[in-house]
Amino acid sequence: MVLRRLLLSDGRKHWRGYALAFLFMGLMAACTAGLAYLMNDAVNAIFVQPTPAAVWAVSGVVMALSIIKGASAYGQSITMARVGNRIVADNQKRAFDQILMQDASYFSRHHTAEISTRFTMGANGARGTLDLVVTSIGRDFLSLAMLAAVAFVQDPFLAVIALVVMPAAVIGTRKLIKRARSIFATGFTSGVKLSSIAMEVFQGVRTVKAYTLEPEMRTRAHNFIDDVEVNANRLVRTQAKSSPLMETLGGLAIGGVILYAGYNVIELGRSPGQFFSVLTALLLAYEPAKRLARLHVELVSHVMGARMLFELLDAPAPDQDAPGIPDMPRPRGQVEFRAVEFGYRPGEHVLRGLDLVAEPGQTTALVGQSGGGKSTIINLIERFYDPQGGAVLIDGVDTRTVTRSSVRASVALVSQDVYLFSGSVRENIGFGRPGAAEADIIAAARAAHAHDFIMGFEKGYDTAVGEHGTQLSGGQRQRIAIARAFLKNAPILLLDEATAALDSESEAEVQKALNELQHARTTIVIAHRLQTVVRAHRICVVEHGRVVESGTHEELIARRGRYYGFYYAQFAHEQGEGRATGEPAMDAPADTAPAPDGTRLRA
Structure with missing residues (x-):
């Protein structure tokens, strides 16, 4: 009662x-x-x-x-x-x-x-x-x-x-x-x-x-x-x-x-x-x-x-750790998915026995069609959800056996949909490490190529960002999010379409900041624009909840498989756009490549 x-x-x-x-x-x-x-x-x-x-x-x-x-x-x-x-x-x-x-x-x-x-x-x-x-x-x-x-x-x-x-x-x-x-x-x-x-x-x-x-x-x-x-x-x-x-x-x-x-x-x-x-x-x-x-x-x-x-x-508190669970020591950064099964709704699997390894200090790119399970991989690394089968391991430790806070403390996330809290620029960068000194916040902003435009504001770091950061441009919001990730200084970095919504000029600035952020970190990147991941140490093609191909850009191109089809389909599309705008066309290979729908494409 x-x-x-x-x-x-x-x-x-x-x-x-x-x-x-x-x-x-x-x-x-x-x-x-x-x-x-x-x-x-x-x-x-x-x-x-x-x-x-x-x-x-x-x-x-x-x-x-x-x-x-x-x-x-x-x-x-x-x-x-x-x-x-x-x-x-x-x-x-x-x-x-x-x-x-x-x-x-x-x-x-x-x-x-x-x-x-x-x-x-x-x-x-x-x-x-x-x-x-x-x-x-x-x-x-x-x-x-x-x-x-x-x-x-x-x-x-x-x-x-x-x-x-x-x-x-x-x-x-x-x-x-x-x-x-x-x-x-x-x-x-x-x-x-x-x-x-x-x-x-x-x-x-x-x-x-x-x-x-x-x-x-x-x-x-x-x-x-x-x-x-x-x-x-x-x-x-x-x-x-x-x-x-x-x-x-x-x-x-x-x-x-x-x-x-x-x-x-x-x-x-x-x-x-x-x-x-x-x-x-x-x-x-x-x-x-x-x-x-x-x-x-x-x-x-x-x-x-x-x-x-x-x-x-x-109501149950599923995001609360059971008493006595230890923290995870700061990891080197190896991330492994071992036969992982997961679905958001009963009977609808998103990941189907996924196996994946991201090595410490290297960049691993996830590519493939929408709905294949790439964002779900990010969600499981962050422990927003736990796998329903198999295991997600960091340095060989099952993430379910350590506290969620220690897992998330080891991971920094920069996504396409940047969320800024109502408050100042300083506060939003400072959320990367609460209690950080002013010098550390400024250093993180410099590393993210954000300091110059911040100082261009009348109030500098005290400038209000507005609800959801609406007082800033998309590129500015993204660089503040990158500064927040710099300040967190986590060994594992997750990039979820971090430059997808930006114009060419903003993308170039953000990409510079991301390149510096990726240095010496285990980085897992989700990207639909394949030109942004050609230098990744390993590229994994994720389809229907499984990794169907993996290797370097050169290895996957030589293999003439799914990645080859995705890459040259996108390459041909961008070449067509270049012709429509009067830009010089790039020479495309004479080979035919399988398109994403399985048909043959003249690249």
């Missing part, structure tokens, strides 16, 4: 704060009951037996009780807010840590908007649930109980009326709880969809505008907004249904009190002070009783939020 778990975890952890808040709320309830009780003396002192001294005494006590009640309300509010803020902070930290412990497949299964919603709504749901329970018991229930006691002391029969209203109201609202849960769950789904479409439009605004998708995206967003509005209105209607019940029952109770008390005063000659005291107690009890009657309905949304938090916290 979510509520029980909250009470045993966050409630127990912060029991001192809640106890203090409960004390303040108890004082508030006692003052409220005291004010109702004093109505008997106040009315009698003014209207029945006028006595100036009694009026002064009653007025003084009322003022004192009001001051105490106001101070207690302030103390309760501050205490509850501090405890609540601490609960939100603690749970957000736990949730964030748990999210970081998920592997890459978790983020492919769940939309960013859903993860973000669970992260924020879950922590606030835990706080809201405990706040509602504590205030309902400490403020509303205690106030109701003490006011009922006042009514019982003044007139036991009238007290029965107060004790009957609340149970009847609670029973009447139980039927609303199930409906409120269903509405909230539907509303949450619509809210996640709305956040998803909004996030996708904001991040992909260039694509939206380039393809004039504004009308389509506007229609989709408006539909989700309408769904959220409809569910919000349904939830409000459901929660509001408890109010008419309390209005009716409360009115009947007060009407009965007036009728009974009026009869006692007029016909039996009893003191009007008792009547006003009981009536005041009932009127003051009305709001606490109404809030208690709505408690279960209002708890639904908070409990659902807390349940989302616990679902996240209870």
